Amino acid sequence: MELARLTERVLWVRGPANVGVILLDNSKVALIDSGCDQQFAKKLFELLSDYRFKVSHILNTHAHADHIGGNSFFQEKCGCKIMASTLEAPTIRQPLIQCAVLFSGAPIGDLMNRFIMANPSQVEVVTANEIKLDELRIEILDLPGHSVNQKGFLVDGVAFLADTLFPDNFFSKQRLPFNYDPNSHTQTLERLRKIEANCFIGGHFQPQNSIGSLIASNLSHLNESLDFMRGLLKTPMPQDRVVKAFLDHYGLKKTNWEYYLYRTMVNGYLSSLHKHGEIKYRVLDNLPVWYAA
Known part of the structure; x- marks a missing residue:
């Protein structure tokens, strides 16, 4: 040092x-x-x-x-x-x-x-x-x-x-x-x-x-990350599957506490696109499902 x-x-x-x-x-x-x-x-x-x-x-x-x-x-x-x-x-x-x-x-x-x-x-x-x-x-x-x-x-x-x-x-x-x-x-x-x-x-x-x-x-x-999320949600997807697909795309295999850190980050991408009206969500059978607007 x-x-x-x-x-x-x-x-x-x-x-x-x-x-x-x-x-x-x-x-x-x-x-x-x-x-x-x-x-x-x-x-x-x-x-x-x-x-x-x-x-x-x-x-x-x-x-x-x-x-x-x-x-x-x-x-x-x-x-x-x-x-x-x-x-x-x-x-x-x-x-x-x-x-x-x-x-x-x-x-x-x-x-x-x-x-x-x-x-x-x-x-x-x-x-x-x-x-x-x-x-x-x-x-x-x-x-x-x-x-x-x-x-x-x-x-x-x-x-x-x-x-x-x-x-x-x-x-x-x-x-x-x-x-x-x-x-x-x-x-x-x-x-x-x-x-x-x-x-x-x-x-x-x-x-x-x-x-x-x-x-x-x-x-x-x-x-690139925002574009990937836009493309991903052309098909409706439950939120936990969105997290998995996003991490898989970047070759990230997170275990234990790191998963929750990166889940929060993925939620931030969802929030940003939702704020701009590019994606929506509905809760179906107690599962939040995200999809392109």
Whole structure:
């Protein structure tokens, strides 16, 4: 693990989910996300301590466990203030919400694991379009789609884009990124084109000077998934069979708790097309059946 400099005020640490480090006054730093888990956070804390840095703030992009896994560790060690958006903050305070949403009820034990459920932490809600930390202006970017109220941060010419974009090698390995709302995600991808920055970095891609090709690639994969769903539902299909057909199409064999994660994602595709009037559903003999409008 190492600190890499992007600008005079901004550094980053590579990880399963990358972490931004913003230099403030008097050796204080603000983190953009806190790492995937407590073990990563401990190593990051030791690294920052070697530089005599103290974490005063954590700016969370969204409430997924791989981005907030170090929150409670840093809050206990440093007493830092954690900040997040209106709809992400409740899950950071009460991570059980994430499990309940995925299971659509009181969650099974398998879902209550470190990949889904981080330790709870206290968080302050931020509703403004920018914040100032020691007179350093940080613009807040609205990036919903991957998560319900995901945010990014633009500071000192560096745009932290959370989980809006995934590199090509991700699609070759995992095939399909999680999206809570593909419709919102499509709009977010288009808005990314308008962000002016000298450097762009995501939760799962390294710093780049330009993201045009990444946006095009991610839009292409997203549209292919929507097109597949449209074609699939030309024949009416029960919802559980829709989930299976969608996962089969991408060669995804999910077992145990992962199934519920991906079922939620497939439901997001159904919701997006339903919102646009492209598909409908009826409940027949206690089974929801989806079909093209």
